[in-house]
Amino acid sequence: MTPDPYLFIVIFAGVAIVFPLMPLGLAWLWRHFLQPPKPGVEKNATYECGIESLGEAQVQFRSQYYLYCIIFLIFDVEAIFLVPFAVAFTGLPVGAFVAILVFLLLLIEGLVWAWSKGCMDWGNERSVAAPKGYSVETVKS
Numbered sequence: 001m002t003p004d005p006y007l008f009i010v011i012f013a014g015v016a017i018v019f020p021l022m023p024l025g026l027a028w029l030w031r032h033f034l035q036p037p038k039p040g041v042e043k044n045a046t047y048e049c050g051i052e053s054l055g056e057a058q059v060q061f062r063s064q065y066y067l068y069c070i071i072f073l074i075f076d077v078e079a080i081f082l083v084p085f086a087v088a089f090t091g092l093p094v095g096a097f098v099a100i101l102v103f104l105l106l107l108i109e110g111l112v113w114a115w116s117k118g119c120m121d122w123g124n125e126r127s128v129a130a131p132k133g134y135s136v137e138t139v140k141s
Contacts, residue, residue: 067119
């Protein structure tokens, strides 16, 4: 007796539906039966390393840190693109060499642009030039 050809697809679809829903159902049952009905004051209190919190938890960072991180990620990902070229350098045609030179020139141009905008200057109070019509004092406040 030959099984129905769609039987395996039905079994696969059933497992694909039941497998992720089972942990969700177990989590719902766990929450429904074992969770306290209403959290109290101590449950909702802020706790950090056994020390009472003072002040606000949100701290504003200068945008320079975010710019520096984004620039790092861009150059890190672009460095990953250079690794396969370095591995296969001797076997590549001249066109690939020219393409990687253009790529490197764009990298250098981006670095020079970021440096000229002050993204790499950690000693300066302001990291990016103020927009037209604004003075340094209005940007700081």
